[in-house]
Amino acid sequence: MTDLPAGVMNAAELMPLFSDVAIPCTGxxxxxxxxxxxxxxxxxxxxxxHPLFGPDDIEYSFNRHGYRCIEFDERERFDKDHLxxxxxxxxxxxxMGLPEDRSYGYLVARKLQALTGRGVxxxxxxxxxxxxxxxxxxxxxxxxxxxxxxxxxxxxxRHRREYIFADGNYLTCGDGDQVAGSVHTAERHDSVRAAxxxxxxxxxxxxxQWKLFIACQRHLRARKAMWVAHASFNIPLRFHEYIDKxxxxxxxxxxxxxxxxxxxxxLWLARDGKHAGVGPHADLADDTSAMFVREYAQEIxxxxxxxxxxSSR
Amino acid sequence: xxxxxxxxxxxxxYGLRHSTIPHxxxxxxxxxxxxxxxxxKAYRRQPHPLFxxxSIRYSLNRHGYRCPDFNREVIEDPTRFRLVVLGGSETxxxxxPADKLYVNLLASRLEEYSGREVxxxxxxLPMASSSYMARMLYPAITELRPDFLFLSFPEQLGxxxxxxxxxxxxxxxxxxxxxxxxxxxxxxxEGYRIDRAHLSLESQFNNTACFxxxxxxxxxxxxxxxxxxxxxxxxSGSGALGADSFLESKRVGSVISQFILAGDTESxxxxxxDFRHPGVxxxxxxxDAVFDCYIAKYGKGRxx
Numbered sequence: 001m002t003d004l005p006a007g008v009m010n011a012a013e014l015m016p017l018f019s020d021v022a023i024p025c026t027g028x029x030x031x032x033x034x035x036x037x038x039x040x041x042x043x044x045x046x047x048x049x050h051p052l053f054g055p056d057d058i059e060y061s062f063n064r065h066g067y068r069c070i071e072f073d074e075r076e077r078f079d080k081d082h083l084x085x086x087x088x089x090x091x092x093x094x095x096m097g098l099p100e101d102r103s104y105g106y107l108v109a110r111k112l113q114a115l116t117g118r119g120v121x122x123x124x125x126x127x128x129x130x131x132x133x134x135x136x137x138x139x140x141x142x143x144x145x146x147x148x149x150x151x152x153x154x155x156x157x158r159h160r161r162e163y164i165f166a167d168g169n170y171l172t173c174g175d176g177d178q179v180a181g182s183v184h185t186a187e188r189h190d191s192v193r194a195a196x197x198x199x200x201x202x203x204x205x206x207x208x209q210w211k212l213f214i215a216c217q218r219h220l221r222a223r224k225a226m227w228v229a230h231a232s233f234n235i236p237l238r239f240h241e242y243i244d245k246x247x248x249x250x251x252x253x254x255x256x257x258x259x260x261x262x263x264x265x266x267l268w269l270a271r272d273g274k275h276a277g278v279g280p281h282a283d284l285a286d287d288t289s290a291m292f293v294r295e296y297a298q299e300i301x302x303x304x305x306x307x308x309x310x311s312s313r
Numbered sequence: 314x315x316x317x318x319x320x321x322x323x324x325x326x327y328g329l330r331h332s333t334i335p336h337x338x339x340x341x342x343x344x345x346x347x348x349x350x351x352x353x354k355a356y357r358r359q360p361h362p363l364f365x366x367x368s369i370r371y372s373l374n375r376h377g378y379r380c381p382d383f384n385r386e387v388i389e390d391p392t393r394f395r396l397v398v399l400g401g402s403e404t405x406x407x408x409x410p411a412d413k414l415y416v417n418l419l420a421s422r423l424e425e426y427s428g429r430e431v432x433x434x435x436x437x438l439p440m441a442s443s444s445y446m447a448r449m450l451y452p453a454i455t456e457l458r459p460d461f462l463f464l465s466f467p468e469q470l471g472x473x474x475x476x477x478x479x480x481x482x483x484x485x486x487x488x489x490x491x492x493x494x495x496x497x498x499x500x501x502x503e504g505y506r507i508d509r510a511h512l513s514l515e516s517q518f519n520n521t522a523c524f525x526x527x528x529x530x531x532x533x534x535x536x537x538x539x540x541x542x543x544x545x546x547x548x549s550g551s552g553a554l555g556a557d558s559f560l561e562s563k564r565v566g567s568v569i570s571q572f573i574l575a576g577d578t579e580s581x582x583x584x585x586x587d588f589r590h591p592g593v594x595x596x597x598x599x600x601d602a603v604f605d606c607y608i609a610k611y612g613k614g615r616x617x
Binding site: 201203222 | 527
């Protein structure tokens with residue numbers, strides 16, 4: 001990693017959990033802008049040059065809270081007829097190794113803009129290396145503060161579990177060496193990973209993921225948001241009755257275009273060589289906007305009519 | 314066990330993959346007369362004014378719960394009223410005889426009110442957590458088909474459950490408790506390691522997040538199945554329409570420990586035999602509070 005999070009957090013920055021007036025900060029808060037971030041490192045680029053993107057083509061711009069979007073204060077400045085799209089997910093949704101305007105969340109916002117004839121602001125609250133715990137933790141606050149019309153959730157694999165410490169910092173551990181979060185010290189990494197693997201149990205991880213998915217559904221229904229989700233997990237048959245299956249795409253972004261972009265590595269992979277590139281993002285944006293249209297055709301029409309009425313008044 | 318092999322083998326953790334009511338964890342060591350904090354040693358040190366050595370018997374059903382067996386005839390009998398309660402040690406009734414327990418007192422009141430025979434299935438266990446309740450909820454709803462489900466979330470949020478490679482269930486208590494028992498490093502090295510890992514990851518943030526996710530899951534499932542249900546939780550969250558809101562219409566306004574009268578130490582009515590858990594008086598008040606809330610919310614409801 002070339003750019004580590006700016007520093008450890010204190011409890012006041014994370015608390016209160018599930019606040020309806022503030023979204024919790026991430027480890028990348030106060031980071032501003034940077035050219036290299038996470039797995040998209042200069043070192044990797046120098047040994048594996050990308051056919052499409054050069055060193056100056058990508059800028060990671062973080063808001064004060066550490067998310068790759070504009071400041072949350074800006075939400076109140078938008079007109080009433082402006083629409084809002086919220087994306088909460090992992091590194092693909094974050095747009096790792098891609099310019100912000102080539103990430104699928106941004107592209108879906110543009111498609112919804114064309115569809116509704118209204119401006120659509122994209123709020124990208126995704127982070128690299130996160131798990132379902134992060135999504136379920138951030139989503140309630142994001143729904144309350146940003147009041148989005150559309151929501152995209154991008155669930156990563158089930159092995160990732162998030163641990164929040166008494167001092168307000170957090171770490172997410174996966175099934176390998178991967179550790180992501182707000183604090184990066186070898187001592188803490190080792191102790192958390194050891195404890196994480198002591199508790200690791202596949203059924204427990206699966207159940208945790210279904211449980212959090214259902215909890216997210218509860219929050220989304222309560223806020224009446226139009227939502228779709230990308231989730232790579234197989235939901236057991238007995239849980240199907242709880243899930244709006246039409247709104248869940250059970251494939252990951254990397255599965256969608258592997259054959260299609262076999263001969264076009266520049267489109268297939270992002271600048272870091274690990275994450276999805278421009279091609280899969282564009283395809284996923286098409287699929288996602290089609291899911292919105294399929295699942296919410298009536299609601300989108302009603303929304304357009306209501307906004308037209310309000311603006312004419 | 315290698316991770317890949319672990320993922321491919323069939324699981325024995327009932328409640329996660331299976332719909333059947335899982336057996337209570339065998340590691341809890343619930344004795345016939347003594348259990349965890351309600352120990353013979355503690356009793357000798359401080360005898361209880363109301364309950365003697367022989368006053369309490371922990372009679373468990375075939376699945377290890379302190380209630381009647383889960384008989385198919387009872388579940389399918391339309392004339393019976395089925396009450397299911399999920400909770401922690403207060404619901405299990407640590408240090409109390411079964412007839413003084415709020416679950417059974419609530420069942421008596423429901424029976425009196427409805428005129429129907431009530432079967433009370435108490436799925437409360439000592440050291441149970443909100444994660445345990447979430448895991449048990451699906452089999453409890455689908456297998457026992459309750460007419461009234463009550464979720465009594467533990468007042469301490471730091472309890473957790475974990476599983477090992479052999480699919481045994483471990484319950485861990487929050488750190489910093491006065492009567493906390495750690496597994497022996499020599500007699501139970503695995504339990505010791507899991508407990509140490511639990512303590513190293515424990516924090517107020519984790520507890521809050523874990524509890525709130527479990528609550529949201531339980532709320533969704535209960536509403537989805539359209540059953541009559543109520544719950545009680547300690548005071549956490551905004552309680553309003555905030556991001557951490559609770560469903561106020563289904564919430565019993567108080568938790569059981571609020572009924573313990575601080576000044577009354579003589580009568581022995583306030584605390585159970587272990588002097589840690591709620592006694593006869595709080596259980597009676599709590600049963601009344603839950604009953605009143607049930608009547609206010611559902612009227613005769615399914616009891617009719």
